[in-house]
Amino acid sequence: xxxxxxxxxxxxxxxxxxxxxxxxxxxxxxxxxxxxxxxxxxxxxxxxxxxxxxxxxxxxxxxxxxxxxxxxxxxxxxxxxxxxxxxxxxxxxxxxxxxxxxxxxxxxxxxxxxxxxxxxxxxxxxxxxxxxxxxxxxxxxxxxxxxxxxxxxxxxxxxxxxxxxxxxxxxxxxxxxxxxxxxxx
Numbered sequence: 001x002x003x004x005x006x007x008x009x010x011x012x013x014x015x016x017x018x019x020x021x022x023x024x025x026x027x028x029x030x031x032x033x034x035x036x037x038x039x040x041x042x043x044x045x046x047x048x049x050x051x052x053x054x055x056x057x058x059x060x061x062x063x064x065x066x067x068x069x070x071x072x073x074x075x076x077x078x079x080x081x082x083x084x085x086x087x088x089x090x091x092x093x094x095x096x097x098x099x100x101x102x103x104x105x106x107x108x109x110x111x112x113x114x115x116x117x118x119x120x121x122x123x124x125x126x127x128x129x130x131x132x133x134x135x136x137x138x139x140x141x142x143x144x145x146x147x148x149x150x151x152x153x154x155x156x157x158x159x160x161x162x163x164x165x166x167x168x169x170x171x172x173x174x175x176x177x178x179x180x181x182x183x184x185x
Contacts, residue, residue, distance in 0.1 A: 004168040009042035013158035017042035028140035040173040049120030077159035095135035
């Protein structure tokens with residue numbers, strides 16, 4: 001069973017992601033699709049991977065609950081800000097926007113990611129720089145690059161209000177949300 005722990009992208013940022021993804025899908029196929037009929041929803045991964053066994057899901061939920069109880073927002077929701085959208089060059093298939101957090105959130109994410117690794121037989125590849133996946137493309141990359149270089153997308157900041165525990169699919173797809181835990185703000 002593959003599970004993920006993530007910050008959901010909400011509000012105006014979610015709307016911008018859905019619109020961008022729809023425009024990307026109009027250019028080429030993507031293994032990640034958002035919106036009403038999509039197979040995923042925009043999110044920023046904290047940790048993800050294949051659990052040792054089905055019973056580890058309850059233990060994962062308990063660990064995330066402990067981590068969330070240790071999150072201190074300090075006077076309102078912190079925000080995540082999104083950088084320019086680009087096609088990453090490691091595989092050449094993912095369309096990303098890097099994410100910046102306030103330092104305390106970045107430290108919390110790094111520590112939580114480390115603490116959750118033990119739950120996964122096979123942790124998913126994560127990066128030190130958090131990112132938002134907006135698509136996974138294999139075809140028409142020239143069209144995709146031209147679209148990206150036109151710079152038509154600015155994703156507004158998004159308040160961090162909760163952490164989701166969800167089922168995960170291939171390419172980091174966020175499937176059904178199992179638990180949504182509000183952050184202590």
